[in-house]
Amino acid sequence: MTEHQQALAADTTEGPAQEPPAQEPPAQESAAQEPAQEPPAPKDRRVLRAALRWTAAVAVFAVAGAGTAYGITRMERTDVPGLATQSDGRWDYPPLAKPPLPSGSPGPAAESNPAGTHHADLxxxxxxxxxxAKENKALRGTDGWLPTGEFLKExxxxxDREDFGQHLTDSGLRHIAARGWTTGDxxxxxxxxxxxxTAAVVETRLFLPYFSYxxxxxxxxxxxxVEDDASFPEEKAAVPGVQRSVYDETAPRGAxxxxxxxxxxxxxxxxxxxxxxxxxHAVxxxxxVVLQSQLLG
Incomplete structure (x- = not known):
């Protein structure tokens, strides 16, 4: 018995009978009278799902592409690996690779190598x-080692050459490896x-007293x-483990x-x-300078 029927039964026991209010047809019946919509055919559902997937994929690639393009436009030319144009001025160097170290030998910047020793062949x-570029074969020296006097000719x-040469000897210079070339321009x-x-000798007896001002x-x-090269990008071109001083000639006297x-x-x-x-040219x-620093760092 429904709640409505129970209420009516209670009323009949307590007072004179009253006409029950007209009842609206149940919602189920009204809904049943409306024509039912048939579900889409399986083929239509597959087409719909495929369309939604393609739309989502296109949106993802559009966002990613826009982000990449924005990132490149916001980066300096030297920040984008492999980006070089003819007007860039950079030279075409071969891929660089450090020579393998002897087994168990640390790199020069390793904490276990406080002397900063380069164990690889210099x-x-x-x-x-x-x-x-055309190589300057005179800088090869003998077996790849250049006499100190040839370096001092610079x-x-x-x-001054004699004084500097003596200072290099007193500082324990072992040998000099050199390479030179001339490009088309x-x-x-x-x-x-x-x-x-040791690294201490290089830093305290040579770099700091001679080349850090x-x-x-x-x-x-x-x-x-000469003076400090203001065009050099110090922070962007920094290489861990390498100190650097860069100079530019201010008033060239020669050609x-x-x-x-x-x-x-x-x-x-x-x-x-x-x-x-x-x-x-600066570039x-x-x-x-940066590539040579990376090989030594």
Whole structure:
């Protein structure tokens, strides 16, 4: 018996009979009178699901593509790996790979290597020639080791060369590995890696006293007036484990413009020099310095 019927029964016992109110037809009956809509055919459902999937996929790729494009447009050219254009000015270097270390030997920046020793062959740590460059074979030396006197020819005064050479000997210079080349635009590059016993010797006896100020204490031949290279991107081009001083010639006296960098990387002092008639361009110089730093770091 429904609640409504129970109420009516109670009323009949308590008072005179009253006509029950007209009852509305149940909702189920009214719904049953409306024509039922047939469910979509299985084929229609598959088409609908496929359309929804394609729409979602297109939306995802559109968002991802827009994000990537925005990221690249917001990055500096040197921040995008592999991005180089003809106007970029960078040279085409071969892929770089550090030589394998002897078994069990740590890298120069490892905590277990406080002396900063480069256990790899120093000659294998020289930056290779960029595409199209002509090698300066005179810098190969004997078996890849350059006499100290050939390196000292880069410096200006005879007395200064003698004094610096003696200082290198007193500091325990072991040997020098060097490489040089000339590119099609006439830029001459020379890289010298001077190997000592410890990182402390390189830092305290050479880098800090000679090459950590606004101008190097040992002026190069033909580049006596230099200053800090303000065009060099110091933070972006930083390499862990490598200290760096970079100089630009301010008032070239000769036909060539010179740029120079000195790197303290463990037990190695690296000297990177570039010269060119007119102007030595900043971009290939920066590229060369950073890549050589990465090989030594």
């Amino acid at each position: 000659r294998a740590l020289l930056l290779p020639l960029p595409k199209g 410096y200006a005064e005879k007395e 006439g830029t001459r590059t020379r890289i010298y890696l001077l190997h000592f016993d 606004k101008d190097p204490a040992r002026p190069l031949r033909g580049a006596e007036q 060539e413009h010179d740029r120079q960098a000195y790197l303290a990387a463990g037990d190695v002092l690296a000297v990177v020099l570039q010269s060119r008639k007119g102007t030595a 290939p110089f920066q590229q060369t």
